[in-house]
Amino acid sequence: MRETLSIAMGVLSIVEAALLAACGLLAHFLLNPAWGPVGWYPAGSLALGVAAIPLLRLFGAYRVSQTHPLDPRVFQALVGWMAVFAVFLAFLNLTQTTEVFSRSWIVATFTLGVLALLLARAVALRYLRQLANAGRLGPRVAVIGRGQALHDVAQAVLRDPFGLARLIEAHDLGRDPEAAMQRLIATIRAGKVSEVLIALEEPNGTLEALIHPLKSEAVAVHLALPSSLRGVPVLGFDRPAGIPALALSEVPLSGWSSVVKRVEDLVLGALLLILAAPMMGLIALAILLAMGRPILFRQHRLGFNNNTFAVYKFRTMTTAEDGAVVPQARRDDPRITPLGRILRRTSLDELPQLMNVLRGDMSLVGPRPHAVSHNTHYAALIDGYLGRHRVKPGITGWAQVNGLRGETDTPDKMRRRLEYDLHYIENWSLLFDLRIIAQTITILLGDRNAY
Template sequence: MHRFAALIALAMRLGDLFVLFAAASIAYGYRFGHFELSLEYQQVVARGALLTLLVFGSSSVYRSWRGLSLSLEAFHVAALWCGVFALGVAYNLVFKVTGANSRLWWGVWFLAATTGSVAMRLALRGAAAWVRTRGLDLRTAVVVGSGSDASRIVHTFDHNRWAGIDVHGWFSTPVDQGQIKGSPHLGSIDALARYVADHRINQVWIALPMSAQDQINQILAALDQCTADIKLVPDLFGIQLLNQSVDQVAGLPVINLRASPLDGNARLLKAIEDRVLALLILIMIAPLLAAIAIAVKLSSPGPVLFRQKRHGLDGKIIKVWKFRTMHVHAEAAGQVTQATRDDARITPLGRILRRSSADELPQFFNVLRGSMSIVGPRPHAVAHNDHYREVVDNYMQRHRVKPGITGWAQVNGLRGETDTVAKMAARVEYDLYYLQNWSLVFDLRIVALTICKGFLGRNAY
């Protein structure tokens, strides 16, 4: 359920606008005895809506509040409403329209808007707390370390179930000297990566002194192939020395060392981009899809579509659709042989489809289903992932986003067979660059480059 955080943020944006309009009507009814605003008051409310979008949108009030203090958020919301109404009053002063509106209406409008906005968040928090205390919408976590900070993390989340973080236990390091009472000891840091992978842990909390840099580096290296978020809980002296800003979760200062580049509003924006573009493209290429399907069926015996298991977001298994380009054949269990130049398994029609990348057009249905994106790291066969994750640094970090039909690596010529570790490492390097620099404009640029030069390639066979 936590993946719908972006939708909740959007609902809160719309809710604040609704509160603004409702509060204006309530204030008007209180002042004038009826709720139908006159034209001049409608104009004031419209300006207030624009100011709300500007002021609230430029703040952090719509980010995830999991674990944040309600009183702090209420103060933040009240301060933002003060900013909105201060700008509205300033507008009236500059353009000398102060006499056109009732001061009582302004005051009631401000109080009602602030109260309604805080009440909306209180209700949302209550609903979330009710859900989380019943075991839903939880994020799993483990703690590394057993000092006072580590103990505080475990006990804080145990006593604040509304935060929605379920701590499985803790891992010890050579610098630890104690135990965390009431929490399972899961082993040493040598067992950390395996446990995180096997139990699909969402977060790893490192609670070590800043002087334990060697252990922190060892932990990061061990988790290279894991997609869990990694958070560091530093001591106060470390914070001062580093002069770093921190987030707070349930009152705990944390530094995000690794996190998904697509979260919150970015996740929602990319989802809308994918669905809209995929639907438009499928409508345009429907006749082409039908023609290719008929040609594949007539070219050789076997199904039209080929479904292959690949790793998707967070390393989960998905089934990627392609037009069949090979004669039907059997692979050894657990083995996937990459296509090579002059591969005898490929049909004559299949060579054309592969060269033009037309065999990948059914993946737009994967995009509509939500298992893929139009732009992202290309998905590799599961067997290839299992091999390269052991020999290419940060290989699994590319699975922090959904795999794509096209990607930054592909438009830069890194397509086709990856018969050497160096080729795969180069592809991963481009994928990681995409993750670090994602934007909607970057996505559209990659789509444009794919249309111009990405469909045809000498390495695609």
């Protein structure tokens, strides 16, 4: 909930900065309908808008309240706007440039800014309330547990004091815990749940059995504090849906991280696709002349949240398996054509996956997606294997730039790849992604593990 609201506040800060800068230009136009000499007025207007972001933030205008998350914080915004003008006037006095801006323009800009902030806050509050009523602002919660604890936590979610949380499902472990867990995981993979609350009066050994499968899913997991301890102040506890709970697992990329990651994919993905378009056209023509149709190879693979998607590559083999059994490519594989060997060696066969990136199925950087049959095989052999699907798969990844490309024909090789994938997931940053992309470019031609 707080992450969603933080993003909304970030967007609001940019919108309000633009509005406040526009107020300065509007004030100049209203005072000079003929739009006389503009002088320093555009620069002054821009300076006010830019200064508004840090100063309004400093006074708490964009802070998400823990107790009143939909508080419009109008007072804080107006105080911040007053601070902007105080700093602006102080700067004019220090530089002895007060005559550059007329007093009437200063008064008009300040007044218009107050009206703009009031209007922006009213519109933002109405929009956020609409999102809250539609269940799109707060957490979508599933509760799993036993007996009275399950009932109490489910009722507490329904009575969320913020009115934002939505109870999607409640699963009673009852006589068949495995079936209850399978139903919960199916709901998570359908994208209906963003948060799981475990409700047990006496966790004991049951808790570990619940956490183990949930840690491989793209969902936040919390242990609700037993009712007997809810009145006790405990440091380090979150309050999902107003319920004191201990965070056991978080979604790796959420809030602003997910926004930055998607913008990175859209901007760099589109740029790379434009640059690669002529090369892709030549490769398509070469495949058509050398091997005939189809030009592209399409295969189903497991992606984010353990859901399947169709990945695209340039065809490099005489066959195109996409079934229950998909043999991995190996060195001197007879299925690989001479042209295909060149494309695979240089990784040019991966270029069509830029379309997967723009569609949102993949990311530029992330764990490499494996065929569904390979995933099924290794998930049964390696503990925590499916945890690599808590983020979108990538065209390149931390494992690949560390030499772990090509065939993974043994569990040990896959475990090594998994270690690098999980390290990437837990330590993601924009700089980390850019580092991996740069390393990928530098090692492509010298790679000896691609075949």
